[in-house]
Amino acid sequence: MVVVGSMKIKNKQISNLSDIKGIGDKMVEKILNSVGGEKNLNLIVENLELEKLIAIDGLSERKAIEIMNSLLGNSSNGFLKSERAVQLYEEIIEKILDYGNTKFAKNRIRLLMPIQNKIAINERINFVMDAKEHVSKLPIIKLRGLMKNLNEPVDVKPHYDASKAILVESGEDADYLMNLGLNQYYPILNLSTMQSIEDELQEYELIFYAYTQGFLDVTDDDNLVMINKEAPVHEIVPEIILDYFNENLELFMEILEIRKILNKDSVLDDVKPILDEINSYKSKDVDLDGILSREKQIADEKIKKAIKQVDVDGDEILDLLNNSLPPKIEKIFDEIIKDAKGRIKEETAIDFDPFLKKYPIELDDVEIERIKYRESSKAENDFFDLKIRAASYLAGIKEKVELEVREALEFDYEFALGSFAYEYNLNAPILGDNFDLKGAIHLNLALESDEIIQRVNYSLKSPDNVALLTGANSGGKTTLLETISQIAIMAHIGLPVSANYAEIKLLDEIYHFSKKRSLDAGAFESFLNVFMPIVTTDSQKLVLLDELEGITELDAAVKIISSFIDMIKDSKSFGVIVTHMAKELMQYTDIRVDGIEAKGLDKNYNLIVDRTPKMNFLAKSTPELILKRIYENSEGRLKEVYGEILKKF
Numbered sequence: 001m002v003v004v005g006s007m008k009i010k011n012k013q014i015s016n017l018s019d020i021k022g023i024g025d026k027m028v029e030k031i032l033n034s035v036g037g038e039k040n041l042n043l044i045v046e047n048l049e050l051e052k053l054i055a056i057d058g059l060s061e062r063k064a065i066e067i068m069n070s071l072l073g074n075s076s077n078g079f080l081k082s083e084r085a086v087q088l089y090e091e092i093i094e095k096i097l098d099y100g101n102t103k104f105a106k107n108r109i110r111l112l113m114p115i116q117n118k119i120a121i122n123e124r125i126n127f128v129m130d131a132k133e134h135v136s137k138l139p140i141i142k143l144r145g146l147m148k149n150l151n152e153p154v155d156v157k158p159h160y161d162a163s164k165a166i167l168v169e170s171g172e173d174a175d176y177l178m179n180l181g182l183n184q185y186y187p188i189l190n191l192s193t194m195q196s197i198e199d200e201l202q203e204y205e206l207i208f209y210a211y212t213q214g215f216l217d218v219t220d221d222d223n224l225v226m227i228n229k230e231a232p233v234h235e236i237v238p239e240i241i242l243d244y245f246n247e248n249l250e251l252f253m254e255i256l257e258i259r260k261i262l263n264k265d266s267v268l269d270d271v272k273p274i275l276d277e278i279n280s281y282k283s284k285d286v287d288l289d290g291i292l293s294r295e296k297q298i299a300d301e302k303i304k305k306a307i308k309q310v311d312v313d314g315d316e317i318l319d320l321l322n323n324s325l326p327p328k329i330e331k332i333f334d335e336i337i338k339d340a341k342g343r344i345k346e347e348t349a350i351d352f353d354p355f356l357k358k359y360p361i362e363l364d365d366v367e368i369e370r371i372k373y374r375e376s377s378k379a380e381n382d383f384f385d386l387k388i389r390a391a392s393y394l395a396g397i398k399e400k401v402e403l404e405v406r407e408a409l410e411f412d413y414e415f416a417l418g419s420f421a422y423e424y425n426l427n428a429p430i431l432g433d434n435f436d437l438k439g440a441i442h443l444n445l446a447l448e449s450d451e452i453i454q455r456v457n458y459s460l461k462s463p464d465n466v467a468l469l470t471g472a473n474s475g476g477k478t479t480l481l482e483t484i485s486q487i488a489i490m491a492h493i494g495l496p497v498s499a500n501y502a503e504i505k506l507l508d509e510i511y512h513f514s515k516k517r518s519l520d521a522g523a524f525e526s527f528l529n530v531f532m533p534i535v536t537t538d539s540q541k542l543v544l545l546d547e548l549e550g551i552t553e554l555d556a557a558v559k560i561i562s563s564f565i566d567m568i569k570d571s572k573s574f575g576v577i578v579t580h581m582a583k584e585l586m587q588y589t590d591i592r593v594d595g596i597e598a599k600g601l602d603k604n605y606n607l608i609v610d611r612t613p614k615m616n617f618l619a620k621s622t623p624e625l626i627l628k629r630i631y632e633n634s635e636g637r638l639k640e641v642y643g644e645i646l647k648k649f
Helices: 026-034 038-046 048-054 063-072 081-098 102-111 118-135 140-147 171-179 195-203 239-248 249-261 271-279 288-308 314-322 327-348 365-423 477-494 521-536 554-570 622-632 634-648
Strands: 001-002 005-010 164-168 188-190 206-211 224-228 431-432 436-441 456-460 466-471 501-505 508-514 542-547 576-578 592-596 598-601 607-608
Touching: 026 038, 026 048, 026 063, 038 063, 048 063, 048 102, 081 102, 081 365, 081 477, 102 365, 118 365, 118 431, 118 477, 140 365, 164 171, 171 195, 195 622, 206 365, 206 607, 239 271, 239 365, 249 271, 249 365, 249 598, 271 365, 288 327, 288 365, 436 477, 456 477, 466 477, 466 554, 477 501, 477 508, 477 542, 477 576, 521 554, 554 576, 622 634
Parallel strands: 164 188, 164 206, 206 224, 431 501, 466 576, 466 592, 508 542, 542 576
Antiparallel strands: 001 005, 436 456, 436 501, 598 607
């Protein structure tokens, strides 16, 4: 299943890489080798994993996007037919990308392309409008912080611990566990090849006996844990799961907070307490040597004081000579040692006798080492049991956790589109038969206050499906053309648009030419080669042409342009042409002329402009306005001269 915007395309046929125009055999081979073959490439395309294509050496981001869209059948080459149209599309995508927080969302935003399917466009518009409504009720800044650089959970490299080992009964069992990769965590011992089993097992703090038949007697082995070889790997090596959750804990806690903000249930609530219990377990270790040294010193002091108060008779002295303690001295030792043992047990939970009845008291090193080994093994066993319980629980929720991460990444895509639509105050267009804009604004101005900027109204409707646009320089003609382009492109992508109301006609192609073009004698052939093919196809199109002038051969230029205009009108396409040749063109073609009226100049010679074009209105040029201002500020003969010039306008 392929997800594009809000659309889920089941069993979408993925195109062949070799069919894409501009992709040679060498590049095809390089891409397939980099991703591991055609099957993996298809999975990458189905999952929209654009980042994997971008990561291929020698493949630019733009080319990777082009390849991905071509494989999905979403190529924009059929719609965006001029360089400036492509640039305007890319500028729209860049603005949306500013709202994406994750690579996941950004890559899916980069795959948003113009389409012609009305149902699909409306689905995507509804998706974005729902996202806009959702975002408007959320703590946007807090969510952006939580989702910044959110990513898929990372796998953890195994940590090898040579102090523990896995014991198996045969070479076949050893091979089985090695195939699972468990030898990357602990040494694997083969019972059938061991020379001295007891001695070799004593070399390790803990042995995990992964048994098949279980014939080894482990009754007296404190450092050995029995696990069925067929148990899940996390019950043999719980670190596989625990390390994974520890490594991704910060990510999971961010996901948990995001889900709480979105009022969604989560399985992540218990993860941190479980890991905290595991990670703090080692802190329960006690300094047994330090405690014993302290208690020996206390016992020596007590015995020394107590002995001074004991009267010893002749028989008791003889007992001492025979290396046995008199009863009254034996009692002193017993009571003092009993007290010491009690305090040791209270502090360490270990009940044992580490003292030899001598003065000064001696520590029984053999007994202490035995206890240390026993307690270490018991602690490791207890810790292992705790890890098994934790790992089993976490393994049980791992799939749901990863689903929650995936949902958060997918939400960032929704959040980005919704935030863009919300902050730019975009509205759903109506897909109709005309271009009719009310309260439209260029995206570069849309974040400004309405007190600063002026929204515009403009329409192209049959029979006036093509119009000439006139007006003073810097009056807003170029901005209006770009606004129309932006709205048309956004609607075809399936986005709400920067207008209070917009009816948009779905078209096959859009042409936007922004460079000033002068039809002098040398430019005629270039104009014919570039522009005339546009009107020779049956496709419906939007043609926006900025600053088209005739410097020399004006009469020929007018005839050519008027023919161009008539062909656009006859094809039921739409067009707006900015030109200062409106008067001349009106002699050869029946066309509506609109004007952005400059009411005058302020004291700094800045235009005072009504940005909404007046229909059927030939606007004044900037030189005329300047002359008029100078005329009004002049006197005498000079004023008369300026007046004569103005009459010619």
